[in-house]
Amino acid sequence: MNNKFYSEFPALACNEAFARMIVSGFVMELDPTCEEMSEIKTAVSEAVTNAIIHGYEEKPGTVCFEGEITGRTVILKVSDKGKGIENIPLARTPLYTGAPHKERSGMGFTIMEAFMDSLEIISKEDEGTTVVLTKILLDEGEVKKND
């Protein structure tokens, strides 16, 4: 493990941007491509938004956001102690949402899966959810070769 961080913040929508800033600053040392940075920020934004909207149902709560870097591998975890997910495979189905009345697209997990190399969801009803996002960035040599 080369570097890590741990953060906690209230489950407020304004902190979705804050989480994106945290992860941008954290992965910057690996000199990601613009696409890699965009993908990581978007996946994090989806995970934090899920914690706020679905985990805590926009009521008070604390979101934990932590990460670590080992080599070119970034592992990020977003956790809440909210409602939990009753049916994880259903929740991962594209376009499925547990909050249709809130104009949610149901694409959060689909985007996380598409933009990261792996997505793990650990959840227990009434105890909370942890989303683990992993991405292996291109080697700097590979990036230069592709330019």
Place this chain on the structure above:
Amino acid sequence: MIIDLSGQQQLLTVRLEGELDHFYAAKIKDTVESELVRTGARNIAFDFSGVTFMDSSGIGMILGRYKTVSTLGGRIILFGMSPETERIMRMSGVDRVAEIY
């Protein structure tokens, strides 16, 4: 997030600037819905050229507006998207209900 609105005949043009996430999607929804009622427009053109970030909350906002204009017999047009934003739009199938330029 800056929301700039202009209306002409039955088209409401919404120019967005900044980051479009859950926090701002609700504000955009309220602003656009009010403006549709005020102007009587039934078509919406969203200008994304100033949008620097969007997650799936933006998709929900667009689909919500599509439901509104559909009941009015109108359409949604999206233009000026970055490749990242357009990728999310197409992943979500928004191109099946809105015209993307």
